Amino acid sequence: MSVLVAQQAPDFTAAAVLANGSIIDDFQLSNFKGRKIVLFFYPLDFTFVCPSEILAHHSRIAQFADRGVEVIGISVDSQFTHNAWRNTEHQNGGLGAIDFPLVADTNHAIMKAYGVVHPAGIALRASFLVDEDFVVRHQVVNDLPLGRNVDEMLRMVDALDFHSKHGEVCPAGWSKGDEGMKDTPTGVAQYLAKNAGNL
Secondary structure (H helix, E strand, O other), X not given: OOOOOOOEOOOOEEEEEOOOOOEEEEEEHHHHOOOXXXXXXXXXXXXXXXXXXXXXXXXXXXXXXXXXXXXXXXXXXXXXXXXXXXXXXXXXXXXXXXXXXXXXXXXXXHHHHOOOEOOOOOEOEEEEEEOOOOEEEEEEEEOOOOOXXXXXXXXXXXXXXXXXXXXXXXXXXXXXOOOOEOOOHHHHHHHHHHXXXXX
C-alpha cells in the first residue's frame, strides 16, 4: 500500500455517474483542482457495508459543501452498475439518488495508483483528503469488514482549514472550536500545561 500524504494526488480520467444521474466517459479529477476533494474508495456495488458508507457521505453532503469540499466515490464497478444501484430503492439494498459522483474504475488503474488494492482485486475502504493545491493531506484505509466514520473526515477538513487559516497545529482529539497549538517548544508547553489531563 502507498502512503500518498504530502504528495500530489494521482490524476485520472474515467467514466462516472454524476450527482444529477447523467453518465459521462471523461470525468477527470484534476478538474476540481482549486477545491478540497474527499475521494473515497469502496469495494463493490450491491454489497453490504458499502451502501451505509455511501449514504453516510450523502447525508453529510451539505456539511462538506459548506466547507468547499467535493465528494467523489470510486469502485471497480461500471458506470452502468453504479447507475442501476442509484436507481434501486433503499429497501432493496440500493442507494437511491445521491448527491455526488460515482466513478467507474473498471480497469483497476485508479485503485492501483492510490495503492489501495485488496488481494481479492477490489478496493479497500480508503479515503483521501486532497487540498486546493492537489496535495493529499490525509488518508485512512480500512479492511473490508470495517466501515469508516464519515464524521472523522469532516473533522479532518476542519483541522486542515484551521491550520491553513491560523498557522497553528491541531493536537490530539482537536475539534472545530477548540484551541490549536503553536508548533514551538513554548507552544507545546503552554498547551500541555492547560490540557494534558484531558488528552
